[in-house]
Amino acid sequence: MSQRIAVIAGDGIGNEVMPEGVRALDAAAKRFNLDLDFHTFDFGSCDYYLEHGQMLPDDWFEQLKDFDALFYGAVGWPATVPDHISLWGSLLQFRRQFDQYINLRPCKLMPGIKSPLAGRAPGDIDFYVVRENTEGEYSSVGGKMFEGTEREVVMQETVMTRTGVDRVLKYAFDLAQTRPRKKLTSATKSNGISITMPYWDERVAKMAKSYPEIAVDKFHIDILTANFVLHPDWFDVVVGSNLFGDILSDLGPACTGTIGIAPSANINPEGNFPSLFEPVHGSAPDIAGKGIANPIGQIWSGAMMLEHLGYKAAGDAMVTAIEEVLSAGDSQALTPDVGGQGTTESLGKAIAERI
Amino acid sequence: MSQRIAVIAGDGIGNEVMPEGVRALDAAAKRFNLDLDFHTFDFGSCDYYLEHGQMLPDDWFEQLKDFDALFYGAVGWPATVPDHISLWGSLLQFRRQFDQYINLRPCKLMPGIKSPLAGRAPGDIDFYVVRENTEGEYSSVGGKMFEGTEREVVMQETVMTRTGVDRVLKYAFDLAQTRPRKKLTSATKSNGISITMPYWDERVAKMAKSYPEIAVDKFHIDILTANFVLHPDWFDVVVGSNLFGDILSDLGPACTGTIGIAPSANINPEGNFPSLFEPVHGSAPDIAGKGIANPIGQIWSGAMMLEHLGYKAAGDAMVTAIEEVLSAGDSQALTPDVGGQGTTESLGKAIAERI
Numbered sequence: 081m082s083q084r085i086a087v088i089a090g091d092g093i094g095n096e097v098m099p100e101g102v103r104a105l106d107a108a109a110k111r112f113n114l115d116l117d118f119h120t121f122d123f124g125s126c127d128y129y130l131e132h133g134q135m136l137p138d139d140w141f142e143q144l145k146d147f148d149a150l151f152y153g154a155v156g157w158p159a160t161v162p163d164h165i166s167l168w169g170s171l172l173q174f175r176r177q178f179d180q181y182i183n184l185r186p187c188k189l190m191p192g193i194k195s196p197l198a199g200r201a202p203g204d205i206d207f208y209v210v211r212e213n214t215e216g217e218y219s220s221v222g223g224k225m226f227e228g229t230e231r232e233v234v235m236q237e238t239v240m241t242r243t244g245v246d247r248v249l250k251y252a253f254d255l256a257q258t259r260p261r262k263k264l265t266s267a268t269k270s271n272g273i274s275i276t277m278p279y280w281d282e283r284v285a286k287m288a289k290s291y292p293e294i295a296v297d298k299f300h301i302d303i304l305t306a307n308f309v310l311h312p313d314w315f316d317v318v319v320g321s322n323l324f325g326d327i328l329s330d331l332g333p334a335c336t337g338t339i340g341i342a343p344s345a346n347i348n349p350e351g352n353f354p355s356l357f358e359p360v361h362g363s364a365p366d367i368a369g370k371g372i373a374n375p376i377g378q379i380w381s382g383a384m385m386l387e388h389l390g391y392k393a394a395g396d397a398m399v400t401a402i403e404e405v406l407s408a409g410d411s412q413a414l415t416p417d418v419g420g421q422g423t424t425e426s427l428g429k430a431i432a433e434r435i
Numbered sequence: 436m437s438q439r440i441a442v443i444a445g446d447g448i449g450n451e452v453m454p455e456g457v458r459a460l461d462a463a464a465k466r467f468n469l470d471l472d473f474h475t476f477d478f479g480s481c482d483y484y485l486e487h488g489q490m491l492p493d494d495w496f497e498q499l500k501d502f503d504a505l506f507y508g509a510v511g512w513p514a515t516v517p518d519h520i521s522l523w524g525s526l527l528q529f530r531r532q533f534d535q536y537i538n539l540r541p542c543k544l545m546p547g548i549k550s551p552l553a554g555r556a557p558g559d560i561d562f563y564v565v566r567e568n569t570e571g572e573y574s575s576v577g578g579k580m581f582e583g584t585e586r587e588v589v590m591q592e593t594v595m596t597r598t599g600v601d602r603v604l605k606y607a608f609d610l611a612q613t614r615p616r617k618k619l620t621s622a623t624k625s626n627g628i629s630i631t632m633p634y635w636d637e638r639v640a641k642m643a644k645s646y647p648e649i650a651v652d653k654f655h656i657d658i659l660t661a662n663f664v665l666h667p668d669w670f671d672v673v674v675g676s677n678l679f680g681d682i683l684s685d686l687g688p689a690c691t692g693t694i695g696i697a698p699s700a701n702i703n704p705e706g707n708f709p710s711l712f713e714p715v716h717g718s719a720p721d722i723a724g725k726g727i728a729n730p731i732g733q734i735w736s737g738a739m740m741l742e743h744l745g746y747k748a749a750g751d752a753m754v755t756a757i758e759e760v761l762s763a764g765d766s767q768a769l770t771p772d773v774g775g776q777g778t779t780e781s782l783g784k785a786i787a788e789r790i
């Protein structure tokens with residue numbers, strides 16, 4: 081069965097790592113006999129915005145909605161387009177309109193990658209952050225009053241719905257269920273944020289009753305970030321609101337030294353709209369155009385995409401190839417960020433060959 | 436001139452570390468010839484709540500408002516009183532009613548303290564987190580609708596005022612001005628939280644114009660937490676909203692390994708109401724009653740209090756005494772958390788003697 085995949089490279093190094101992502105997927109398709117059908121789009125980038133005055137064409141929803149998955153590079157180019165315009169005009173539209181209410185990011189200490197944490201080795205850290213991806217603190221409700229005066233006041237409403245909270249919790253509990261440790265940690269701040277966060281806690285407690293095998297704990301977000309650094313081995317599946325999940329899913333990969341290579345999935349679990357797969361890193365204006373961006377985040381995101389499409393063996397093979405290339409440590413292949421003298425292409429090719 | 440200090444031990448280990456805080460302050464008073472006049476209060480604790488049905492007496496404001504400073508232990512005992520009741524009923528009242536709009540926390544790698552970060556030594560990490568302490572995400576505006584049904588929705592408004600934002604920024608810029616590196620980092624999330632956070636950025640940019648000598652940068656909170664782990668040496672003064680400051684001021688001390696001993700100050704810079712000084716750690720139900728809690732956070736908070744009251748030399752002497760005792764590494768004196776076999780009292784006495 082053919083899988084139709086929309087490819088959107090976006091901005092900056094998105095354009096450099098995307099070809100390697102596609103190369104690796106092609107290699108996996110060959111080996112596992114999959115039929116991946118790629119279609120490339122130029123919208124969802126700041127260049128497109130500068131030409132058209134908007135990040136996406138009016139009919140983007142129609143154009144994309146029947147794809148099996150979206151494969152995204154990176155978006156944002158603050159030198160020409162402010163981030164809140166480029167991001168709200170593209171990525172955040174996809175997440176919302178395609179109801180990709182799960183943002184999933186693995187935090188895994190990989191071989192050959194130096195963790196900034198003292199005394200941690202591969203195997204020590206291996207957890208998932210599950211982030212609510214459509215509501216919460218990322219809200220379009222609010223405004224400004226007494227503008228331009230001393231009394232100026234700005235408000236923005238955090239909005240949590242029972243539907244929105246319960247479905248992300250269910251996904252996280254189900255994920256914990258599939259893991260050997262069967263542990264779930266909830267990120268909260270009910271001691272300070274006194275309305276929405278106690279509600280979040282309430283729903284976690286309620287959901288926990290349906291999953292008696294899962295060991296559940298919770299931490300306030302302040303001490304939770306501290307514990308990511310102090311006790312990363314405590315965690316298995318960590319679930320958080322849109323903002324808390326956002327923070328934890330950058331901090332987690334930072335603790336494993338993989339922020340430049342970590343993948344992420346924006347998932348619509350019901351499958352009524354396509355899910356979106358993208359590296360955690362951004363467009364990286366500082367190294368864009370040099371050909372040295374690490375393509376692993378893009379490739380690893382491709383692996384998550386294959387797993388999501390039902391090809392778990394193919395996805396696993398891609399992750400294994402990444403691990404093997406990192407372990408091998410061939411400095412001609414590896415990019416500078418992981419200690420080599422290679423290029424985006426040399427590393428991409430090395431991984432594709434392993435696959 | 437006599438300084439009247441209200442002492443509130445609060446809950447759990449608050450009761451154990453407070454006597455050592457007072458002991459150290461007494462020692463400093465003796466050496467520097469200060470007149471510190473301590474008054475002890477039993478409210479602001481969960482025991483008080485269980486007896487009176489409220490955390491504070493009706494006239495707490497009258498009782499406390501003319502003190503020169505408040506010296507607080509720790510509050511919270513979730514086994515009997517939910518955190519959002521105990522905290523909102525005490526600490527958060529003080530911060531708001533006494534308009535302690537600055538929360539200040541040093542993040543400093545101390546001698547003899549093991550950092551969880553690889554390859555960092557004392558001197559490498561030394562910055563302040565300045566947190567807005569009265570508004571923002573900690574808001575009392577919001578509510579719940581369609582309660583108990585599938586349509587249930589919960590809302591909480593983040594509120595930022597120009598007054599509130601500008602005054603914390605001014606404090607942070609002024610603080611950066613006094614530091615050799617003269618660097619200020621702003622915590623934002625204007626790429627996702629599209630109303631309040633762009634406003635925060637706007638005010639930072641505006642304020643920066645009045646401080647041309649200060650090097651200003653900003654990071655989104657997600658990558659900022661990552662950079663605390665990856666590049667803690669980048670930071671000098673970091674300023675954030677109530678929630679972002681809360682997170683960063685736990686994560687910062689975690690990165691320096693000092694979360695159990697870090698101090699904090701809740702400051703009313705105008706001095707029309709007393710400021711409050713408290714350790715970062717909480718009431719620690721797990722070790723309460725054992726006499727092994729580390730009193731350094733309380734003592735170091737006392738040092739910040741003396742500095743705030745105008746006795747900088749005395750405050751510095753207290754911090755130096757802490758550093759010397761940690762460097763000396765006498766395991767009979769040190770508490771178990773820092774590798775010793777001593778008690779709260781033995782460590783408190785060792786520091787008081789050095790002072």
Ligand SMILES: CC(C)[C@H](C(=O)O)[C@@H](O)C(=O)O
Nearest residue numbers: 271272302522523526527681
């Ligand atoms: C206890 C809690 C309400 C408080 C806060 O979030 O402000 C604490 O974490 C702190 O930082 O002092």
Ligand SMILES: CC(C)[C@H](C(=O)O)[C@@H](O)C(=O)O
Nearest residue numbers: 167168171172326626627657
């Ligand atoms: C770019 C930004 C809006 C986005 C977010 O905060 O969701 C990013 O940080 C992410 O995590 O994908």
